[in-house]
Amino acid sequence: MKKYKTCVMGCTGIVGQQFVKMLNAHPYFEITALSSSKQSAGKKYGNAVIWSMGGDIPEYAKDLMILETSVELLMKKEVKIVFSALPSTIAKDIEVALAKEGIYVFSNANAHRMDDDVPILIPEVNPEHFDLVKTQSYKGKGFIVTNSNCSTTGLVLGLKPLLDFGLTSVIVTTYQAISGAGRHGVSSLDILGNIIPHIKEEEDKIERETRKIFGKIDKEGIKEANLEVNSSCCRTSTREGHLESIVVELNEDVDLETISGAFGSFRGIPQEMRLPTAPEMPIIVRAEENRPQPLLDKDAGTPGRAKGMAVTVGRIRKKAKRVNFFLLVNNLIRGAAGTCILNAEYGIKKNLIK
Ligand SMILES: NC(=O)c1ccc[n+]([C@@H]2O[C@H](COP(=O)([O-])OP(=O)(O)OC[C@H]3O[C@@H](n4cnc5c(N)ncnc54)[C@H](OP(=O)(O)O)[C@@H]3O)[C@@H](O)[C@H]2O)c1
Structure with missing residues (x-):
């Protein structure tokens, strides 16, 4: 299969490094450029990065010269896909400037998430939202x-299987x-031995993004879901993996086995299409009374390329129509x-990337 010339922008950061690691020998993408700030530009990646991923820096990246992040330089490299x-x-x-030049941008940044014509895509949850790109002005x-x-x-991955039972509040x-x-x-x-009960703008992002992701798409765009979402966010001194305590109200009084079964049997389009980074099981249910935990569950997901792509759910409890559970997601x-990589794989398989 043809490989697309690809750049990781912000390659020295913690998410950038995760991209560099996950894109090693990827069947669809060939990393021909890495970009960062002026401070790192002009250096070989292996010399500039403070590698935090464990193991070695992938061979393909070590000697790549970091570019300053500019449209002109990425155009010169004939890059087709950018991971931001x-x-x-x-x-x-x-x-925006890259998209205008015909480059397909897959972004982790918050900047355009709430733009009317930009999807926030989680392909197991709202694959149909990809069509929103057809309304973008470029x-x-x-x-x-x-x-x-x-x-x-x-x-949203944890909530998706519960939509069938009439999810009313979170x-x-x-x-x-x-x-x-x-x-x-x-x-x-500030953080060692501590918990800080505030992360700037995080609660607002969770509430707005969840309603957009669960929104219905039609010719006029996305109509946000009428779902009550209430969040409280803490920073803890763990290294990787966000733990979430989730309480939902359902329309139906569903037994615990049915709820657990709905989580465990949940599959989406990436699984049907067998995309390279898709986990076989997007939601893993743990029966132990002390799971999920960041240390033990952050790498959930098989096969190897999908390590860390499954979320883990556990401690499912209920009182009538109210259900409590914990969920662990690998944040990086x-x-x-x-x-972000899964979205690009899906875009390629959907023929939206030429
Ligand atoms: N961390 C997470 O768990 C997470 C999760 C989801 C989304 N995100 C989002 O992903 C993005 C990256 O987050 P991160 O945690 O990886 O941040 P980070 O570790 O601070 O990395 C930031 C990256 O951006 C580069 N950069 C900074 N200023 C720049 C400039 N003026 N021009 C070009 N490049 C510049 C840095 O390059 P230098 O090293 O050269 O300064 C570095 O490579 C953010 O938008 C964040 O909100 C993060």
Whole structure:
């Protein structure tokens, strides 16, 4: 199969590194460019990056010269697909400029998530939203597709099988790992041995993005779901993996076995299409009374390329129509680079990428 010339923007950051790792020997993408800030540009990747992923830096990336993040330089490299792991303020203009030049942008950044013509895509949850790119003003050229905030990705995957039982409201409390704040995000003095009950703008993002992702799409765009979502977010001193305590109200009084079965048997389009980064089981149910845990469940998902792509659900409890459970999502993989790659794989299989 043809491989697409691809760039990772923000390649030295924590999500950028996750991309570099996951894209090693990928069957659809050939990384021909890596870009970052001026501070890293002009250096070999292996010399510039402070590698946090474990194992070695993939061979293909070690000697690649980092480019400054500019449309001109990426055009010169004839890049067709870009994975963006840039800070939102930097991503805002350049992602639009790249799409106008015919480049397909798959972004982790928040900058365009709530734009009317940009989908927030989690392909197991709302694959039909991909069609929104046809309404983007750079029609016939490139486009921008985003994935959601890391906690939202886990949340909507866990909620999707419950929609069949008439989901009416959601309360979520998150315990989010330090890596969610980026390489320089939280000072060790503030977080070691501590929990901080505030993450800037996170609660608002979870509530708005969830309603958009569950919205119905028609010719006029997306009509947000009429779902009550209430969230509270904490930063904890874990390294990787966001734990979420979720309480939902359903229309139906469904027994625990049925709920657990709905989680465990849930499959989506990426599984049907056998996309390279799709986990065989997107939701893994644990019966143990002390799971899921970040340390034990952050790598859930098979086969190898889908490691970290499954969310883990456990401690499912109910009182009448109210159901409680915990969910663990790997913020760097399923919550960031992995879903972004899955979106691009889906776009290729859907023939939306030429
Ligand atoms: N961390 C997560 O769990 C997570 C989850 C979902 C979404 N996201 C989103 O993904 C994006 C990246 O997050 P991160 O956690 O990887 O952040 P990070 O570790 O701080 O990395 C930021 C990256 O952006 C580059 N950069 C900074 N300023 C730049 C500029 N002016 N021009 C070009 N490049 C610049 C940095 O390059 P230098 O090293 O050269 O400065 C670095 O490669 C953010 O939008 C974030 O909100 C993160």
